[in-house]
Amino acid sequence: MLPTDNCLPKDHKQAQKVLNGLGLGYEKIHACKNNCMLFYKEHESLDTCPICNESRFKMTSQNRTTKIPQKVMRYLPLKPRLQRLYMSTHTATDMRWHQEKRVDDDVMRHPADGEAWKEFDRTFPEFAADPRNVRLGLATDGFNPYGVLNQHHSTWPIFVFPYNLPPWKCMKKEYMMMTVLITEDPGRSIDVYLRPLVDELKDLWTNGVRTYDKSTGKMFTLQAAVMWTVNDFPAYAMVSGWSTKGYMACPVCKEDVTSGWHAGKVCYLGHRRWLPWDHEWREKDKEFDGNTERRLRPREWSGDEILD
Template sequence: MCHPFNAEAWKHFDRMYPDFAEELRNVRMRLCAHGFAAHEPFIEELLQLWHVSVRTYDHATDRAFMMRTTLMWTVNDLPAYGMASGWTTTGVMGCPICMNDTRAFHLQHGRKACYFDCHRQFLPAHHPYRRNKRAFMKNHVENKVARLRLTRDQILDQVANISPAVEMPLLLPAGYCSDHKWTKKSIFWDLPYWSTLLIRHNLDVMHIEKNVFDNIFNMMMDIKGKTKHNMNA
């Protein structure tokens, strides 16, 4: 664990935009958006803060300076991740890394999406867990190598013909659920620096832990209306 300042994503941004990095008082923001999607006025303000800058008073020096701002990344739980990125994070193609190259499946009776034993493909080639036939999928040796993360050009190519906003009533793009899970082209792509970022979306681990705890607690206590456990499940 390290401070974002010491992370490669931060250093990469400094190399890409040295004029921004030179002014240490410039602001780098992260967006925690739980339950709402970014709209055009918000993006317009970010564009202004990047291109035009804002006259700001520095109390330490008793002088004003022109401050610029950038949005470094978003931090969300998994459902909000889908809203921010445009890739729906539900169902068997809900993983934004595996995408349509997934081994997730529906449970036979409950029909819920299950990602059991989908993680071993990310382990090093000679990791002993890959050869373990008992602790994971029965009698299965994992030889698959996880797909590489898509580049910015590959992502932009996939969303090039998709609307930046979800229409109402919901009009899903062609191939949705069969070839992809894109519902929209994220409005963040309008930011001139967004395509150069190494990390655009982060998962809020603490929020996800709370969601997992709530589901387990509600199931164990059989709280009416809040448990997903039933006879089929």
């Protein structure tokens, strides 16, 4: 199929060696069968889960030389992938596009035109001083790669997107970086599998990593920050930790949500609370739920309160 002098790797193992040599490999991290924890860092040498006492490995024959783990996640380190964006002159220049070439004319074309980006710059001026520092978006969702053949399986890839790039590049698949691959449903414990990524993101925010910039020919300290998470509403519940089902399913109103049982399901009423205080719909009762609306809109929660 290929010319005689081709340089394509002979098999998958050889291809992995090439990627590992480029710093684009991955590491396997064992996980507890019940999603309690990862056998990672301080727990790397354990053979049983200290939370549920479940064995780390499957039961196999006594004469088997290699042990088979119960669950495995694959982690693809983020730092070498961000560093490689600065090893090409073209991408190294594009990573500064949001500050050097973006037109600021009050038209929303890129996340850098949004108020959240500008507020972040005002809050962390030291981070914003170097346009090469990376703003990231994190996205995840589960899917079934087997279709109808296996109804109980779901795979969860976790991607990050470098939003420094111009809009015609930052959402292209060539620049999407898969950082975590969870090959079994994590249930409500996706935070357990996110720990290696969170540790690396904390280090990128606090200490950074020394990186060579091809466009300037100099070294600099690269820092990164996650600006947004992108997911659908069910995945939002898993990532944020706030349930999006039941009587308190609104992550904005939280405990102040208006909900009730109607027509065999939980319904969310009380939307008239957001209307102006003198709006005529507040006085109408028969057209809505039989009550007039005298309550104010729910208060906005601060970031520290949401985190707590």
